Each structure stands twice: as C-alpha cells, then as structure tokens.
Amino acid sequence: xxxxxxxxxxxxxxxxxxxxxxxxxxxxxxxxxxxxxxxxxxxxxxxxxxxxxxxxxxxxxxxxxxxxxxxxxxxxxxxxxxxxxxxxxxxxxxxxxxxxxxxxxxxxxxxxxxxxxxxxxxxxxxxxxxxxxxxxxxxxxxxxxxxxxxxxxxxxxxxxxxxxxxxxxxxxxxxxxxxxxxxxxxxxxxxxxxxxxxxxxxxxxxxxxxxxxxxxxxxxxxxxxxxxxxxxxxxxxxxxxxxxxxxxxxxxxxxxxxxxxxxxxxxxxxxxxxxxxxxxxxxxxxxxxxxxxxxxxxxxxxxxxxxxxxxxxxxxxxxxxxxxxxxxxxxxxxxxxxxxxxxxxxxxxxxxxxxxxxxxxxxxxxxxxxxxxxxxxxxxxxxxxxxxxxxxxxxxxxxxxxxxxxxxxxxxxxxxxxxxxxxxxxxxxxxxxxxxxxxxxxxxxxxxxxxxxxxxxxxxxxxxxxxxxxxxxxxxxxxxxxxxxxxxxxxxxxxxxxx
Ligand code: NDP
Numbered sequence: 018x019x020x021x022x023x024x025x026x027x028x029x030x031x032x033x034x035x036x037x038x039x040x041x042x043x044x045x046x047x048x049x050x051x052x053x054x055x056x057x058x059x060x061x062x063x064x065x066x067x068x069x070x071x072x073x074x075x076x077x078x079x080x081x082x083x084x085x086x087x088x089x090x091x092x093x094x095x096x097x098x099x100x101x102x103x104x105x106x107x108x109x110x111x112x113x114x115x116x117x118x119x120x121x122x123x124x125x126x127x128x129x130x131x132x133x134x135x136x137x138x139x140x141x142x143x144x145x146x147x148x149x150x151x152x153x154x155x156x157x158x159x160x161x162x163x164x165x166x167x168x169x170x171x172x173x174x175x176x177x178x179x180x181x182x183x184x185x186x187x188x189x190x191x192x193x194x195x196x197x198x199x200x201x202x203x204x205x206x207x208x209x210x211x212x213x214x215x216x217x218x219x220x221x222x223x224x225x226x227x228x229x230x231x232x233x234x235x236x237x238x239x240x241x242x243x244x245x246x247x248x249x250x251x252x253x254x255x256x257x258x259x260x261x262x263x264x265x266x267x268x269x270x271x272x273x274x275x276x277x278x279x280x281x282x283x284x285x286x287x288x289x290x291x292x293x294x295x296x297x298x299x300x301x302x303x304x305x306x307x308x309x310x311x312x313x314x315x316x317x318x319x320x321x322x323x324x325x326x327x328x329x330x331x332x333x334x335x336x337x338x339x340x341x342x343x344x345x346x347x348x349x350x351x352x353x354x355x356x357x358x359x360x361x362x363x364x365x366x367x368x369x370x371x372x373x374x375x376x377x378x379x380x381x382x383x384x385x386x387x388x389x390x391x392x393x394x395x396x397x398x399x400x401x402x403x404x405x406x407x408x409x410x411x412x413x414x415x416x417x418x419x420x421x422x423x424x425x426x427x428x429x430x431x432x433x434x435x436x437x438x439x440x441x442x443x444x445x446x447x448x449x450x451x452x453x454x455x456x457x458x459x460x461x462x463x464x465x466x467x468x469x470x471x472x473x474x475x476x477x478x479x480x481x482x483x484x485x486x487x488x489x490x491x492x493x494x495x496x497x498x499x500x501x502x503x504x505x506x507x508x509x510x511x512x513x514x515x516x
Contacts, residue, residue: 025117025127025347031061032118034211036068036235037218039079040228048072051236053209055121056362057346057355059390062121065211068236073203073244076232080174080201081250083229090171090199098145101193103224105141108134111220115213119185122210124355124392125309126346134213137189140490143474144193147495151197164506169499171199172276173252176245178238178266179214180258181207181357182312182414187257188214190478190489192221192231195255198498201230203251205242207258209357211235238262249273253498256280257314260412260438260483278497279485280314280478282412283440286433287317287469288455290426290446291326297467298445299333302418305443305469307341307353307396311365311416315441315463315470315478319402319409321432324422331400331420335381338396343386353416355392362392365415372399372408377419404435412438426451430458439481443469462488 031052035042045066052061083089089097108115116130123130156165175195179187184206195202206214211233218233234241242262246254246269255278256266263281270277287302289295305317322330346354356362362385369383382397394415402409402419409419423429433442433455442461446452452466462479465471479488487497 025113027055027058027060027347028062028121031064032212033064034066034215034235036066036072037215037231037233038072038076038229039232040222042219051208053122053211055390056124056357056359056392057390058121063118063212065208065235068234068241070240070244072234072236073241073248076203076234077174077248077250079229080203080232083227084171084174084201088227089196089201089230094148094151094197097197097199098148100221100225101141101145101148101196104193104221104226105138105145107220107224108138108141108217111216115185115216118212118216119210120346120354122212123181123184124346124357126348126351126354128349128351129309133183133186137185140189140474141193144197144495147194147492148197150492151495151499153501159505162508164508166504166506168502168504169198169496170502172498172500173200174250175200175202175498176248176251176254176275177202177204178242178245178254178256178258179204179206181209182309182314184210185213185217188217190474190494191255191257192217194490194494195498196226196230197495200253200498202232203245204231204233205238205245206233206235208235208237243269246270247272251275253278255489263485278487278489279480280489281440281480281483281485282414282438283314283316283480283484284319284410284412284436284438285315285317285441285443285461286319286321286459287443288429288433288445288459289320289322289326289330290429290444290448290451291323292447293445294447294467295326295330295333299330299337301443301445301469302334303337303341303396306418307416308470310353310356310394312357312361312414313470317443317469318413318418319432320418320420321429322420322422323429324424327400327420327422331380331398334398338381338398341396343393343395353393353396355390356394356415359392361414362394365394365413365417368408368411368413368415369394369397369417372402372406372417372419375406375408377402377406377408380420382416404432410436426455430455433459433461437483440484441465
C-alpha cells in the first residue's frame with residue numbers, strides 16, 4: 018500500500034497576505050502588491066504587500082516600545098521558553114500548509130519542505146532550552162572587598178533580513194535565538210518567499226508572544242531591506258544573503274554603528290582522499306551539490322579529489338548523478354526542484370556556458386532540464402577545472418560541481434583555502450589523523466568529516482573570510498544577540514580619594 022502523503026495540488030488563485038505588526042495583521046490597503054509566481058509551475062501562488070520606508074519606521078517604533086517596556090525581556094526565561102515551546106507545537110499543527118507554501122514559492126521538493134518545517138519546530142524547542150541556559154559570570158577573585166559580575170543583556174531591536182533559499186528554516190535558525198536572548202524583531206523576508214515568515218508571526222502570536230515583539234514587513238530589498246540596515250533605532254541587523262548585498266549592509270550600518278551578523282556566500286570544497294569510502298563519498302558529494310538545487314550556502318561546489326582516484330571517482334559520481342530525480346516539486350519522489358527565478362536560472366546556465374568556454378570538460382548535465390516553466394537546471398559536472406576559472410571561484414548557487422585534482426594533503430588544503438569564501442568544507446577519508454589535520458587547517462566555519470550538510474541546532478553556523486561575521490544557532494547563536502555588561506560591587510567601606 019502506498020502510504021505517502023498525497024500529491025498536493027496547485028492553488029486555484031494566489032493567496033493574499035497583509036503584513037504583521039504589533040501582534041496583528043495589517044491590511045495591504047493602498048500599497049502596491051507583488052505576485053509571487055511559482056518557479057516550477059509558472060502561475061501566481063501568493064500576493065504580498067510592498068511595504069514602504071514609513072512602514073519600516075512604524076514597525077521599528079513598535080519593536081522599540083516593546084523592548085523598552087520589558088514586556089518580553091523582563092519575563093523569566095522559563096516563561097519565554099514556554100512561548101517558544103508552544104510555537105513549536107503551532108508549527109507542527111500547520112506542517113502541511115507551511116510546506117506547501119514553501120514549495121510553491123521556492124520550487125523546492127515538497128518532501129524537503131516538510132522536513133525543513135518539521136526541523137524548524139525542533140529548533141524552536143532547542144532555543145527554548147537555550148533561553149534558560151543563558152547566563153553571565155562572576156569574578157570572585159578580586160579580593161575580599163570586591164565582587165565582579167558580568168551580565169548578559171538582550172542587544173535590543175534586531176532587524177532580520179532573510180533570503181529565499183530556506184525561508185522557513187533559516188528563519189528558525191535566527192528568530193527563536195533572538196527571542197531567547199530577549200530582543201524584539203523587525204523582519205523582512207525575501208520578496209520571493211514571504212508567506213511562511215508571515216505565518217510564523219501568527220503562530221508566535223497564538224503561542225503567547227507579546228504584541229510588538231516579532232514584526233514582519235514585506236517588500237523589496239532595495240527599499241525595505243535597505244531601510245532596516247540604515248535605521249538609526251535598530252541595534253543589530255542580521256543579514257543572510259549574497260556577499261554583494263552584505264557589503265552594502267556593512268556600509269549602511271555605519272550610520273549608527275549597529276552590530277551586524279552576516280551569513281553570506283560560500284564556495285565550499287568537498288575534499289575526497291583516495292582512502293575514502295568512495296561509494297559513500299560520491300553519494301554525499303552529489304547530495305551536497307544537488308540539495309535545494311544547489312541553492313544552498315553550505316552546498317559543495319568544488320570537488321577537490323586525490324589525483325590517483327580522480328578518474329574512478331568521476332565515473333562513480335557520473336553514474337550516480339544519472340539517477341537523481343529532477344522534476345515537479347509537488348511530486349513526493351522529486352529530489353531536485355526548480356531554480357528560484359528565471360533570472361537566477363539564466364545566471365546558473367550562464368556559469369555553465371562560462372565553464373565550457375574556459376576549457377573545463379563537461380561530464381554530465383550542462384543545460385536546462387525539461388519542464389513547462391523552464392526553470393530547471395540539470396545537475397552538471399565539470400572535470401579538468403583549474404583554480405583560476407570563474408566556476409571554481411564564484412558562488413554559482415546552482416547544481417554545478419567542478420572537479421579539481423590534487424597530489425598531496427598540503428595541496429588539498431591550499432586549494433580548499435584558495436577562494437575568498439570560508440563557509441563550509443567536507444572531508445572524506447578513513448584516516449582520522451589526516452581528517453583532523455585538514456579540518457584544523459581549512460578556513461571555514463562549518464566542517465564535516467565523512468558526512469555533509471547535516472547536524473542540529475546545537476552546533477554553530479557561520480563563515481570565515483568573506484562568508485560573514487558572527488555565528489548563528491547553538492548557545493553561540495543566543496549570545497550573538499546579547500550585550501555584555503560588567504559590574505564591580507564594593508563591599509564594606511570604600512577607601513576615600515580625598516583625605
Ligand atoms: P540578496 O543578497 O539580494 O537577497 C537576500 C536578502 O537581502 C533578501 O531578503 C533581499 O530582499 C534582501 N536585500 C536585497 N537588497 C537589499 C539591500 N540593499 N539592503 C538590505 N537587504 C537587501 O540575494 P539575491 O536574492 O539577489 O541572490 C543573489 C545571490 O546571492 C545568489 O545567486 C547567491 O549566490 C547569493 N545568496 C546567498 C544566500 C545564502 O544563504 N548565503 C541566500 C540567497 C542568495 P529581496 O529578495 O526583496 O531583494
């Protein structure tokens with residue numbers, strides 16, 4: 018018997034959303050609107066309001082008031098944790114609805130969307146515990162007349178700008194941690210994928226989050242996003258997206274020296290040694306390049322492989338790649354769905370053309386995958402890639418992988434580090450000494466040994482070099498959203514300065 022979830026169907030008309038400020042939905046009113054076209058099906062699926070700078074100003078005012086009157090930060094961590102736990106239940110109660118919207122807006126496979134929504138619920142549960150773990154320090158070593166306290170305080174109002182590749186999951190890697198720290202939030206999701214962030218605001222309100230603590234303004238990055246990064250009354254901005262926009266956020270934030278958290282691009286190596294379990298490594302390498310159609314900041318996009326097995330491994334990867342199921346993301350069997358927009362699809366195809374022209378040898382894929390909407394790219398493998406080629410240096414953000422051979426461990430490390438990015442790296446070998454040495458010397462914030470793109474909210478995520486600043490998730494992810502205050506307490510009589 019087939020027990021899989023039935024194939025969900027396309028909506029008859031787009032679902033219209035207002036936006037969410039001060040604990041309630043705000044109607045679109047006279048604002049312009051934007052239809053989101055499903056990249057896999059070429060029909061409008063959602064409609065959002067194009068908020069203005071004035072809407073951002075209002076949301077920041079609301080979030081500032083909610084922060085200053087301590088309606089959230091003043092609660093015991095146990096009470097804040099209870100809200101986050103109820104939010105996790107609220108997510109679980111709406112998995113089908115959230116997963117379908119996620120797939121319609123992003124083009125990602127429905128089975129993957131369900132996994133991400135369920136995974137997000139687990140992150141809220143983890144963060145509930147983290148809220149209660151947060152603590153400062155005491156210095157009891159300052160002599161009998163002095164006690165030192167170091168306290169952690171919420172940083173304040175956080176502007177949160179999220180991307181389109183994992184709209185609900187990346188939100189879950191930020192929001193409950195920011196809330197665990199006691200901050201209030203003004204969030205702008207990507208214009209392409211706003212609906213599940215808006216529903217999360219409703220879920221949090223129903224879970225008992227006080228009004229004004231989590232506010233969502235939708236619209237365009239150039240207007241709404243820019244207004245957030247520039248805003249003089251926002252204390253910290255957390256941005257996830259391209260390195261180019263991240264650089265703009267750094268400039269914009271200088272106005273009030275707001276703290277910035279940046280999770281930016283990657284050009285992540287999959288380093289495969291001859292002594293690896295090659296079947297397992299090939300499977301992991303393909304998962305890493307194809308997951309989310311390659312639109313994944315930690316996805317593998319450089320296959321750095323020991324020369325003695327390069328030919329064998331190329332054949333193994335090619336054979337397995339042929340079995341990857343690309344197609345309609347509403348089909349529960351699909352593994353690779355659509356690219357997010359026609360423009361992004363064209364950008365990825367442009368990189369494939371660039372690789373061909375630069376002299377790389379096309380081994381598999383290399384073009385559009387058949388579909389009515391046309392926004393699908395075949396998983397593509399290049400061999401004979403050199404480190405100076407654009408396909409070896411720049412973030413393509415598609416299912417495209419280039420093979421770069423190496424002779425020695427030193428050379429593998431040098432190739433891995435020879436890019437501007439430093440987000441993630443995977444190492445495949447059965448030799449533990451070698452694995453740990455390479456892990457230590459690769460300049461990347463997230464590393465995997467004999468696995469890839471896995472892990473839970475306990476572990477931090479973030480980049481070295483131009484992949485960003487700061488860390489998300491884990492207890493580190495809560496601490497990012499706090500300020501440290503020190504306090505000296507004098508005991509007994511203070512020695513007078515004036516005699
Ligand atoms: P962007 O960096 O432009 O988008 C990320 C977020 O930033 C979106 O919410 C976007 O809003 C917003 N934004 C856009 N302009 C501004 C601005 N001036 N100030 C503040 N926020 C802004 O990425 P793109 O969508 O253009 O994708 C381009 C490339 O970025 C991809 O090809 C990929 O290489 C990389 N990328 C990396 C991601 C990662 O996870 N590291 C995620 C997404 C993209 P809006 O959508 O409304 O424009």
